[in-house]
Structures are given as C-alpha cells and as structure tokens.
Amino acid sequence: MTYQVLARKWRPRIFEEIVGQSHVVTALTNALDSKRLHHAYLFTGTRGVGKTTLARILAKALNCETNGISAHPCGKCRACLDIDAGRFPDLLEVDAATNTKVDEMRELLDTAQYMPVSGRFKVYIIDEVHMLSRHAFNSMLKTLEEPPEHVKFILATTDPQRLPVTILSRCLQFNLKPLTPALIAGHLKHVLTAEGIAFEEPALAQLAKAASGSLRDSLSLLDQAIAHGGGKVAAAQVAEMLGSLGGDLVWQLLERIAEGDGKGTIAEAERIASRSLSLDSALGDLAAILHRIALAQAGAIPADDDPDAQRIGDMSQRIDAGRVQVMYQIALLGRRDLALAPDELAGFTMALLRMLSFAGPANQDRPRSEVKVATPLAAPAVAPRANAPSSPPSQPAPSAASTGPVAFDGDWPALVERLRLTGMAGMAARHAELDSFQNNHLELVVPETDRVYAEKAYQDKLKADLAAHFGPGFRLSVRVGATAGASVAAAKSRETALKQASAAEAIEEDPFVRDLVRDLGAEVVPSSIRPADGAGKQSSDKR
Ligand SMILES: Nc1ncnc2c1ncn2[C@@H]1O[C@H](COP(=O)(O)OP(=O)(O)OP(=O)(O)O)[C@@H](O)[C@H]1O
Ligand SMILES: [Mg+2]
Ligand SMILES: [Zn+2]
Known part of the structure; x- marks a missing residue:
C-alpha cells in the first residue's frame, strides 16, 4: 500500500471530526437541522484550518440521500461516497487560483441553470475565491444575485479583504480561526494513537507550536517527524528536526x-x-x-x-x-x-x-532611515526603457570614407557588429574608434585607458581578421590618443548608464517604494540601484 500523507488520510468526513471551529460547526449544524439554508456560504481563515474540509462536509449535508438535508450525512449513500471520492457530478469544485479567467468562470456558471444530475443541489465550491479576476467576479455576481433554487455556493478564501463587497454581502460568512497549540497537540495525539505510532508528549507540543495554527502544517510536520525518527516521535529528534527546519x-x-x-x-x-x-x-x-x-x-x-x-x-x-x-x-x-x-x-x-x-549595512550617522537598493533582481520593474538607444550615436565623419577599394561607409561600429570578430581581434575592434580611412589604410584610435589594444599582438590579430574584408593592400594602424566615445564599448557603457538611470526612475516610480518613502521616511540611494540585467557592475562608476 502506498503511504498516504496524514493530512489527506485524516481529512474529517463529518462535522463531529472537525477539530476546533466549534462556533462555525454549531452554527452550521443548527442551520442544517432546522433547514434554514442560505444559497451562498463563505469560509474564511488562514491556511490549513478546515475551509475546504468544511465545504465538502456541507456539500454532503446538503445532498445525503439517506438522511436528507441534515447535519449528519450518512457517509454511505451514493452521494456521500461520491462526494468523498471527488466524483459527485453535482459538486463542482474549482480552484480559483488556477481558473481565474472569466471564460472559465462563465462556462462553469452557465451550468448552474441546469438541474442537478443526481443530487438535491448543484454545489459550487470555489476555493481561493479572492483570486478571481474582476470580470469573473462580475459574472459570478449575476448568478449570486438570482440563484436558482437548486444551486448552492460555497466560497473559501484566506483573504476575504480582497473580495468585492457585492460578493461579501451576498454570502453567509464564517470565520475559521487558527487552532490553538493545545488543540493541535491533542489532535496529533489522537492521530498517532490511532496509527499505532509511539510518541513522547513534549514532541507533540513542539510540533503543535511550530505549526502556528495550521492543522495541515502540523500533520505535515508530523509526517516528517515520523520519517525522521524512524517510525517513532521523540522529543529530542523533533527538536533537532524543527531546529534545522524552522x-x-x-x-x-x-x-x-x-x-x-x-x-x-x-x-x-x-x-x-x-x-x-x-x-x-x-x-x-x-x-x-x-x-x-x-x-x-x-x-x-x-x-x-x-x-x-x-x-x-x-x-x-x-x-x-x-x-x-x-x-x-x-x-x-x-x-x-x-x-x-x-x-x-x-x-x-x-x-x-x-x-x-532595502537592507544594506547599517549606517549609524544617518538620522533618517535610508533605503539602499542594491541587487539586480530586487529592483522592481527595472527593465530598460524601450527608448534606450541600441546603436551608438552618429560617427564623426571619416576623412575619406569612400576612397578605399571596398565599400566602407565609415560606420566602424556597424562594421564591427557585422563582422562578428571574436577573441583578441574582437576586443580590440570593440574598444577602438575610427580615426581615418584612406587608400585602404584604416587608422584606429584607442583611449589611454585601453592602450593595451594598441599593442602589436592585438593589432596583428585584428589586421588578419580585417584583411579578409578589406582585401589586398589593406593596412591597419592603431594608436593611443584622444577619442570621441564612438567605439562599440563606449556606446555599450553609455547604454548601461541609461538603463541605470531608467532603473533609478523605475525604482522611484514603483508604488511600493513610494509608499515606503512616504510612510517610513525612507530614501532611495541612487548609486545603489542596479539595472535588472546585471550589467550594473561597471555602470555605477561611469554615471
Ligand atoms: N479544523 C480541522 N479539523 C481537522 N482537520 C483539519 C482541520 N483543519 C485542517 N485539517 C487537516 O488539514 C487538512 C487540510 O485542511 P483544509 O484543506 O480544510 O484546509 P484549508 O483551510 O482549506 O486550507 P487552505 O487555505 O490551504 O486551502 C485536512 O485534510 C485535515 O487533515
Ligand atoms: Mg482549502
Ligand atoms: Zn449520505
């Protein structure tokens, strides 16, 4: 038999098995027993506290064939069994987190007009309902406003604040609470006893605390503790496990x-x-x-x-x-x-x-908190603006561009791109700019900082690669001198600087950052911003 995780295996199937949430269970069972039904229910609460579980039990309570509408679904009739097995044709369970599209929602709701196939009610369980798009909400609202007699909605969410009021106001709302450590520990004890697994009580208390209110998390942790302890749940091992985990x-x-x-x-x-x-x-x-x-x-x-x-x-x-x-x-x-x-x-x-x-090393002398934006990935929306120039600005006119035997329009960076020079030749070519071109003699100049590219080794490689393009009689000289910033490398670093500037702008325009600046007196440190492509390394010193 395959191992079934405890949280699944121990999903309650009747109201009596629900741990805690007695305020909700009492209200629901009373309503069911006195047949006071609402057409839309909303279960709210943090993760793993029983929302989906309650929704399914409620679906059974509404559709049980043996006991009718009651707080005590029999668990044995076809409806009960099919609901438990997840194959009841009149229970439509959607996870809104993965079905946010309005079309899907509409399609689903269109089926509401048809009578149930085998049950008393068509039940729609919409989990994580806050994830629906606005349009999907609107489309749901229409059905909620005039629900057919045979339709029940059960919505569940961890985040009710994100539901439109129009939806909220049409639902009977139940707020599930995080479970206390004592309730959780008690449940774990119950599960372990039933499973015949040895345990030490303090271990359960630790697990219960670590689960911070979520019964599901407590059961997942228990799964791990059992595996970790080789089939036994001991306090020391759990402490070690939680230490390394949490x-x-x-x-x-x-x-x-x-x-x-x-x-x-x-x-x-x-x-x-x-x-x-x-x-x-x-x-x-x-x-x-x-x-x-x-x-x-x-x-x-x-x-x-x-x-x-x-x-x-x-x-x-x-x-x-x-x-x-x-x-x-x-x-x-x-x-x-x-x-x-x-x-x-x-x-x-x-x-x-x-x-x-936002967390550089502390700077004690600053009276105000200073926001340091220092990593490439963190910068929100720092994609470079579309208008960042991708080609370098126009060239200084070459002295005699058209006099060579081969077509060379004087656009040296364009030629460099086109020739796709690699290795030393490529490096030299990208760092040099055009000085002159006359009688098939190409003269390039590199700035003092890049003087290495004027060295013979680079010149020879570059010359060899360019000779193929310029043909016989081609001569090349590379000297060190004043440059106009027209090399491929210079253009590239300008582009990076531009990206940097727009990253800075994007950061300042980011609504989240604005809130921080406004509410917390934070301050953006421009030099700490790096554009998203990671090219920022060199850019900060060239700005
Ligand atoms: N109140 C509870 N009583 C008993 N078991 C519970 C309870 N809440 C959660 N569980 C356990 O946790 C598992 C998950 O619970 P459930 O799916 O109902 O949580 P949820 O509130 O819908 O969580 P989520 O917000 O993550 O969807 C259940 O299968 C069950 O084992
Ligand atoms: Mg759920
Ligand atoms: Zn039944």
Whole structure:
C-alpha cells in the first residue's frame, strides 16, 4: 500500500471530526437541522484550518440521500461516497487560483441553470475565491444575485479583504480561526494513537507550536517527524528536526540579508523550500523576528530565558531601525502576495530580494532611515526603457570614407557588429574608434585607458581578421590618443548608464517604494540601484 500523507488520510468526513471551529460547526449544524439554508456560504481563515474540509462536509449535508438535508450525512449513500471520492457530478469544485479567467468562470456558471444530475443541489465550491479576476467576479455576481433554487455556493478564501463587497454581502460568512497549540497537540495525539505510532508528549507540543495554527502544517510536520525518527516521535529528534527546519533556517536567512548577500539569500530560500517548510510561515517567522528586533531597538530587553536574546541583540545593532521597519513591512506584504506570485518560491524569493535591496549595512550617522537598493533582481520593474538607444550615436565623419577599394561607409561600429570578430581581434575592434580611412589604410584610435589594444599582438590579430574584408593592400594602424566615445564599448557603457538611470526612475516610480518613502521616511540611494540585467557592475562608476 502506498503511504498516504496524514493530512489527506485524516481529512474529517463529518462535522463531529472537525477539530476546533466549534462556533462555525454549531452554527452550521443548527442551520442544517432546522433547514434554514442560505444559497451562498463563505469560509474564511488562514491556511490549513478546515475551509475546504468544511465545504465538502456541507456539500454532503446538503445532498445525503439517506438522511436528507441534515447535519449528519450518512457517509454511505451514493452521494456521500461520491462526494468523498471527488466524483459527485453535482459538486463542482474549482480552484480559483488556477481558473481565474472569466471564460472559465462563465462556462462553469452557465451550468448552474441546469438541474442537478443526481443530487438535491448543484454545489459550487470555489476555493481561493479572492483570486478571481474582476470580470469573473462580475459574472459570478449575476448568478449570486438570482440563484436558482437548486444551486448552492460555497466560497473559501484566506483573504476575504480582497473580495468585492457585492460578493461579501451576498454570502453567509464564517470565520475559521487558527487552532490553538493545545488543540493541535491533542489532535496529533489522537492521530498517532490511532496509527499505532509511539510518541513522547513534549514532541507533540513542539510540533503543535511550530505549526502556528495550521492543522495541515502540523500533520505535515508530523509526517516528517515520523520519517525522521524512524517510525517513532521523540522529543529530542523533533527538536533537532524543527531546529534545522524552522527557526534556525530563518535566522540564517536573515543573516544573509543583513550581509547583503544576494546569492546566499537565494540559496537559503531554496533550502527552506526544499525542506518543505511552508514559505508562508517562513515569512511569518521572519516578520516575528523582525518585530522582536524592533522591540529591542526601542529599548525592550529580551527575557533572560529567551534563547534568541543574543541574536536579537546582535541583529538590532546590525540593521538600522528604519530598515527593520521596511523589512517587516515587506514580510507582511510578501505573505499577502504569496498567492499571487507565479509560484510560492518565486513570491518568497522576491520578497526576500526586496528586503535585501532595502537592507544594506547599517549606517549609524544617518538620522533618517535610508533605503539602499542594491541587487539586480530586487529592483522592481527595472527593465530598460524601450527608448534606450541600441546603436551608438552618429560617427564623426571619416576623412575619406569612400576612397578605399571596398565599400566602407565609415560606420566602424556597424562594421564591427557585422563582422562578428571574436577573441583578441574582437576586443580590440570593440574598444577602438575610427580615426581615418584612406587608400585602404584604416587608422584606429584607442583611449589611454585601453592602450593595451594598441599593442602589436592585438593589432596583428585584428589586421588578419580585417584583411579578409578589406582585401589586398589593406593596412591597419592603431594608436593611443584622444577619442570621441564612438567605439562599440563606449556606446555599450553609455547604454548601461541609461538603463541605470531608467532603473533609478523605475525604482522611484514603483508604488511600493513610494509608499515606503512616504510612510517610513525612507530614501532611495541612487548609486545603489542596479539595472535588472546585471550589467550594473561597471555602470555605477561611469554615471
Ligand atoms: N479544523 C480541522 N479539523 C481537522 N482537520 C483539519 C482541520 N483543519 C485542517 N485539517 C487537516 O488539514 C487538512 C487540510 O485542511 P483544509 O484543506 O480544510 O484546509 P484549508 O483551510 O482549506 O486550507 P487552505 O487555505 O490551504 O486551502 C485536512 O485534510 C485535515 O487533515
Ligand atoms: Mg482549502
Ligand atoms: Zn449520505
């Protein structure tokens, strides 16, 4: 038999099996037993607290063949069995996070007008409903306004604030709560006992605490603890596992960010993701640490028995107070946006890079918090503006461009591009600009800083490569002298500088940055901005 993860295996199938949430369960069971039905229900609450589970039980309660509409679906009739198995034709479950398109929504809702195939009600469970597009909401609203008798909506979301009021006002809303550590530990004990797995009570308390309110997370952690402990759940092993999973990883992450180490930050992010830690709670942990650092900076002394006291004290010296505020804000917004990101890791990494970009080494003398934007990836929307010139400005007129035996219009950079010279010849060609061209004699000039390209070794290579193009009698000389900035290399560095400038502009125009500047008195340090393509290395000193 294949191993089924505990969270799936232990998904409650009746209201009585739901842990906690008694306020919701009582209200729902009373309503069902007295047949006071609403046509749209909304379950809100953080991850893994029972929203989807409740929605499915409610679908059974509405459609059970044996017991009729009641708070006690039988679990044995066809409707109950099919709903549990996920193949009930009148239960349409959509994950709005992956079906945000208005067409799909409309198609789905079009089916609402048809009578149920085998059940009493057609039930639509729309999970992560806040992810629907505005159009999709509108299209849903029409059905919500005049729902057919045989249709029930059950919406679920972690983020009710993002639902339009028009939708909210048409739903009966139930707010699920994060579960207390005691309830979670109790449930874990119940599961382990039923599974016949040995455990030590303190281990359960640790797991319950680490799950921060999510029963699903607690069961996933329990899966790992069982694997880690070779089929037994011992306190010491769990402590070790959680240490390497949670707290410490997040501290190491913060360490990398404080150091301004972009590569290290990304590596830590991947490490956290690969340990299947919830990225949402990792951001939450980070926010919690930042909060404690901020308290320390405001003069609060960590308790003696606080195992993190030392590190908090240390960090509070290293990261400037204003930046701690900014990073805290980014952690919160990052959590909010996690569901919007292309994938969780992307959302997580972007939040971290954003933090990194606002967290250079502390600068004690600055009275105001200063925002340092220092990494390529973090700069939001720094794609170069379309109008950045891609070709160098016009050339100084060559003295006798048309006198050579071969066609050469004097556009040296264009020729360099066309000939695709490589190696030493290519380098010399790109750093040189045209001085003159007469009688098939090409004279190039390189600036003092690039004098190496005037050396014989380079000249010989370049000459050999150009001879093929210019034909017999071709002569080349390269001298060191004053230049006009018309070489390919010079144009390129100007382009980079331009990108840099528009990156700076984009940063300043970024609404998020503006909010920071406005709300937190942050300040953008232009020289710390790097354009997104990573070409910024040389650009900052050429601006
Ligand atoms: N209140 C609960 N009682 C018992 N088990 C629960 C409860 N909440 C969550 N679980 C466990 O966690 C698993 C996931 O729960 P569920 O899918 O209902 O969470 P959710 O609130 O919909 O989370 P998400 O926001 O991530 O979709 C369930 O299969 C079950 O094992
Ligand atoms: Mg769910
Ligand atoms: Zn039934």
